[in-house]
Structure formats: structure tokens, C-alpha cells
Amino acid sequence: MVDGRDPAAFAAGHLAQSLNVPADGRFAEQSGTVLAPERELLVIAPEERGAELVTRLARIGFDKVAGHLADPEEVFLAHPELMRQGARLTVHTLREELAGQQPPLVVDVRGAGEREVGAIPGSLHLPLAELPARHGELPTDRPVVLHCPGGCRSSIAASMLRHQGHQRVYDLIGGYGAWDAAPTA
Template sequence: MVPGEKAIALVVGAAGEAKKARLELARIGFDNVLGYIKADALTETQKLSQISVQELKANLNENGPLVVDVRTPTEWKNSHLEGARHLPLASFAKQAPDLPNDRPIAIICGSGYRSSIATSLLRARGYEQVGNVTGGMTAFAESDS
């Protein structure tokens, strides 16, 4: 997690996205945005590994990935995957070092946005076997319909 007073540089697909991102960040207390760079101008970026709901379901067993749910305590209380570990995104950076680095980890949230942040944090800390569950719990619930 980035402290609110830290300077932020945005990576965007198009220049128009930077204005919207600045506004959204300011709404949650991040108003020190230095500027932006278009993603296609970067020569090297890491892509996050994505895990589909179908892939996760097929591997939900004792040999499957550790599922880490980064939703709020209220969301977790309403529903969660059996065997998942709850690490809310708000405290994720502090608790992440306790996660094992020797087995696959699937990060899930409500829609995939918060889990992509958590996945990025783990990748930055050297975790290689970590993936973001595409669509999150919303997609998981819809796949049962």
C-alpha cells in the first residue's frame, strides 16, 4: 500500500485515462500525482498472471493454490471460499510476509481490482507463483448460475 503523501506516477493506456485516474485517486486521499506515462511507451513491464474462475474451481483441493481473499471483513462475512485465507487489502502489506512463497497463491476480491493490487504487491516482493482471479467472487458466483 502507498502512503497518501507519497508521490505517484500513473501508467495509462491513453492520455484521457490520466485525468480520470487523478480524480479517482484524489477522492481517496492520493493527491500527489506527479504525472503519467502511456503504457505503450514502456519497454518492459511485467504482466500479472490471471487465473480464471474455471481454473480455480478445477484446482480447489488440498494440492491446489492457497486462496487469499482481500475483501473487507463485511464482504468476507457474507460469503467466502472454503479454505481461503482472509487478508483485507487495507492490511495486506503488513500481513503479506506471512504468506508462503513455496506454493501457488490465488488472490481474489469482489471483482478483480483489489486482488490485482495485492497480486502486484506480492510480485514486487519476489513471489513468482501468484495470480489474480479474474472477475473475483462476482464471477465465481455467476459461474454457479
């Protein structure tokens, strides 16, 4: 299942095992990065955009789309046992966690050029495009916090890691932009 809603809506509630690839971003490109074209897909679309997202997937060779949920909220309400929430952290909470006894691993899913602008100290650089092949390198015995410039790619990455069985995965609200803009004291 690919859920095209924005990261905040996805984190608030989504179907278990779905991957969040926001429609209002580089949907086709990012879907091609994290989804397998041979797998059958169900599209969960925001605001009656299901047909649009199915078309965008078809343009990149994802022809095995079973359909889309026209009213995902109706399904969510009818089947709360299938619902999950995504964990997100604010910059303030991340700073507190990093200063603690068992800090999380911070994973930067931005591209190399973006990271040259600045990075969260001690963060691991693992671009989103490499995550599908390298997710097994990430620890499962400590929390993992993902970030990108503003929160779109990190939501994709967090949903992918949860789909792969990682339990303590968090998305940094506002991404590196929020980190960089926040006061340090």
C-alpha cells in the same frame, strides 16, 4: 509506479514493479491503502486520464507525483524488456487446482461484511487494507490466488505481492461473484 488501467489491460502487459490501482474504482481510497505518500510516483493512466489521476492523488496527500505517461502503449512497445504480464485464473482452473496434489492458497481480500455473504472453502481472509502490513505472512513456496467481489481489489493485491517479490501470484477473474455463479460440477 501506479497503473490506473483496468485489471485485464494491466494483466495483459504492464511495466515491471508497477502497482495496479484501477481508475474506474475507488482510486484515491485504494491508492491511499497500498501506496506510500512519501515515495515519488509515476502515474500510468488509461485514455488520457493522467491529469485526473494526479489530481485525485493530490487530494489525499500524494504530492510527490513525477508525472504521468500520456501514451503508455508507446512506452510499452518501445521498451518490451521492461514489460511483465499478470497471471489470472478462471474459476474452472481454480477448482481444478484446488482439487490437485498441491493446491494454491486462496486469499480473500474483501472486507468482513462481504465475506459474510459467502467464501471460497479454505480461503484465508486478509482484507486489502491489511495486506501492506501483513504480506510477509503469505507463503512464497506455493501459489497464491487472490480474489475480491469482481476483480479490482484482487488485481491491486496481486500487483502488490508481485512488487514485494512473490513469484506465483494469480488474480481470480471475476472474483467471488464468478465463483458463486459458476456451476460446481
